[in-house]
Amino acid sequence: MMAIATLGVTSFLLGIRHLGGLQSLELMVFDSMVRSKSNLDSDPRLLVVSITEEDGKIFNRLPLSDEIIAQALEKLLQLQARVIGIDLYREIPYEPGTQKLTAVLKSPKIITIKNLGDDISSGIQAPPGVPPERIGINDILLDPDGTVRRNLMFATTKEGTFFSFSLRLAMKYLEAQNITPKNSQKNKDLIEWGKAEFMPLKTNSGGYETIDDRGYQILLNYRSSESGTRQISVAQLLYGEVDPSWVKDKIILIGTTASSIRDLFLTPYSPAKEASPKMSGVLIHAQMVSQIVDAVEGNRPLFQFWPEWAEMLWIGSWALIGSSLALFSRYPLEFVFGCPILLGIVGGIGFALFIDYHWVPITTPALAFISTGVIMAAYRAHQSQQQQQTVMRLLGQNTSPEVAEFLWKSRDRLIEDGKLPGQKLMATMLFTDIKDFSTISEIMPPEKLMEWLNEYLGILTESVQTNRGIINKFTGDGIMAAFGVPIPRTTPEEIAADARSAVTAGLMMGDRLDELNQHWKQRGLPTIEMRVGIFTGPIVAGSLGGKERSEYGLLGDSVNIASRLESCQKERQSTTCRVLIAYQTLSYIRGEFLVEHWGPLALKGKQQTVDVYRVISKKI
Numbered sequence: 001m002m003a004i005a006t007l008g009v010t011s012f013l014l015g016i017r018h019l020g021g022l023q024s025l026e027l028m029v030f031d032s033m034v035r036s037k038s039n040l041d042s043d044p045r046l047l048v049v050s051i052t053e054e055d056g057k058i059f060n061r062l063p064l065s066d067e068i069i070a071q072a073l074e075k076l077l078q079l080q081a082r083v084i085g086i087d088l089y090r091e092i093p094y095e096p097g098t099q100k101l102t103a104v105l106k107s108p109k110i111i112t113i114k115n116l117g118d119d120i121s122s123g124i125q126a127p128p129g130v131p132p133e134r135i136g137i138n139d140i141l142l143d144p145d146g147t148v149r150r151n152l153m154f155a156t157t158k159e160g161t162f163f164s165f166s167l168r169l170a171m172k173y174l175e176a177q178n179i180t181p182k183n184s185q186k187n188k189d190l191i192e193w194g195k196a197e198f199m200p201l202k203t204n205s206g207g208y209e210t211i212d213d214r215g216y217q218i219l220l221n222y223r224s225s226e227s228g229t230r231q232i233s234v235a236q237l238l239y240g241e242v243d244p245s246w247v248k249d250k251i252i253l254i255g256t257t258a259s260s261i262r263d264l265f266l267t268p269y270s271p272a273k274e275a276s277p278k279m280s281g282v283l284i285h286a287q288m289v290s291q292i293v294d295a296v297e298g299n300r301p302l303f304q305f306w307p308e309w310a311e312m313l314w315i316g317s318w319a320l321i322g323s324s325l326a327l328f329s330r331y332p333l334e335f336v337f338g339c340p341i342l343l344g345i346v347g348g349i350g351f352a353l354f355i356d357y358h359w360v361p362i363t364t365p366a367l368a369f370i371s372t373g374v375i376m377a378a379y380r381a382h383q384s385q386q387q388q389q390t391v392m393r394l395l396g397q398n399t400s401p402e403v404a405e406f407l408w409k410s411r412d413r414l415i416e417d418g419k420l421p422g423q424k425l426m427a428t429m430l431f432t433d434i435k436d437f438s439t440i441s442e443i444m445p446p447e448k449l450m451e452w453l454n455e456y457l458g459i460l461t462e463s464v465q466t467n468r469g470i471i472n473k474f475t476g477d478g479i480m481a482a483f484g485v486p487i488p489r490t491t492p493e494e495i496a497a498d499a500r501s502a503v504t505a506g507l508m509m510g511d512r513l514d515e516l517n518q519h520w521k522q523r524g525l526p527t528i529e530m531r532v533g534i535f536t537g538p539i540v541a542g543s544l545g546g547k548e549r550s551e552y553g554l555l556g557d558s559v560n561i562a563s564r565l566e567s568c569q570k571e572r573q574s575t576t577c578r579v580l581i582a583y584q585t586l587s588y589i590r591g592e593f594l595v596e597h598w599g600p601l602a603l604k605g606k607q608q609t610v611d612v613y614r615v616i617s618k619k620i
Helices: 002-018 023-036 053-058 066-078 098-104 165-175 234-238 281-297 308-328 332-355 363-395 401-409 411-417 437-443 446-466 492-522 557-567 583-589
Strands: 043-051 083-087 110-114 135-137 150-157 160-163 191-193 196-198 216-219 229-233 251-256 423-434 470-474 479-483 530-545 550-555 577-582 593-601 610-618
Touching (some): 002 308, 002 363, 023 332, 023 363, 043 053, 053 234, 066 083, 066 098, 083 165, 110 165, 135 150, 135 165, 160 165, 165 251, 165 281, 196 281, 229 234, 229 281, 251 281, 308 332, 423 437, 423 446, 423 492, 423 557, 446 470, 446 479, 470 550, 479 492, 492 530, 492 577, 492 583, 530 557, 530 583, 557 577, 557 610
Parallel strands (some): 043 229, 043 251, 083 110, 083 251, 530 577
Antiparallel strands (some): 150 160, 150 216, 191 196, 423 479, 577 610, 593 610
């Protein structure tokens, strides 16, 4: 059985993974690891000159004019920047100053951009007159969830091969150190550059399975959650508020960070950021440049990936570990505590490899471990079938998940005598009934009556379960529900929460009944009014009946009072749903609901009067 489970689960998950069904989960884990690794300090080799919202106010326009951009470039050239990248579209003029900008762009230190778009004809061209060797494409690749995790270094189309903006900047910077890339003789896809060997991403690299791997892509290794480099604004640059050492012999990128321009992208850090979750395009390009230069200089390796056969062996091994744990655990607690420990080991190994610049699947082996473990645990549970059948004879008569869970936890006691011992609880009971139901039942055919009544009981069930109550009985045209069973409430706060939930459920029933009445009226069916009685007090809960036939019963004076509240003074009903409570419930919810005091009333079968209140609504 263990071998079948291991092989079956491994094959199934590998098939799902191959179709891309687990890619989104792997990417979520990847993002979490990116956020967990340490941020590096700002890259001292780079400076980003940001066009900010404040710049727009200072220079009275966004995008900035060609005149302002030209002045910024002249300033950077004067400060002896090694290479300047302009992440701005200047396919069309932004007068004034276009002629001046055209002249400045003749500097061999300046790299401009173009955008390929979906194809070469739909993209945005570089500024006129700039030679191809100083043009980089700034296309940013998005994963299926819209997040930037890859760097397109160059792309080949029918028009030729286009180097990326970040690659152009890195090449220009490293040329001064006589470090140039070259194709490897041993592998046509391998690029040898300084201390780095670049290999392109494949469709199934790491946690990927279905990405478009056209062009030459690498996995983007973010330097930090912020810009990863120093930043100044255009105004600071032009007004001389910049340290010259930040510019001399450095890589400079000029681009827009103003949110109004909408050059913003999701990154692996975005889920952890409530304010400004997106990163501007120029900062992403700065991260790409920093990664390339770091890799070439030997400071940060590029990510590597296991071959497909190694990933299959990795996943299959964890499937075998999961089934072994379930099969050989002598006690349930061994399996329960072993699962999170071993899952932690899966994640720990994956994260350790990630820190060492290897990305391997984590979600898939974890699912393999869990799946085989669950299958084998279920197989072992079959050996205790007789005990389970005894418990299910009791569970099958109550649809409440809370009751079922509590009874299952008490199965050791149940197996001894076939019933659950009684326990005293503080609970809030709720009863409902339809006004004049007998009249309605006389005029409707039985099959129509049953369908109509089930619609009504459905909204009651939903209202109770939404507010964490349980339905103990269906009483024909009504229900008996409880809030606070079977788990004992030990503090006033817990009892008050149950009372609040019960009253909220009663009001919700009224709102849902108003909607249901409108639908019934449109369909020519009878409309109704209902009554709700709620009381908070002590009850006894436990098994009623014999070993072969029993049910979960709720007994006590509190149950009787709730029932009598529902049926008292039936003629006093001014709304679709009348919700009556006693003072005992009001004492727990005082100040949270609007109520109408009906005074002390004598309830049927009660010698002492009960102080009754009608709940009108929840206070806003």
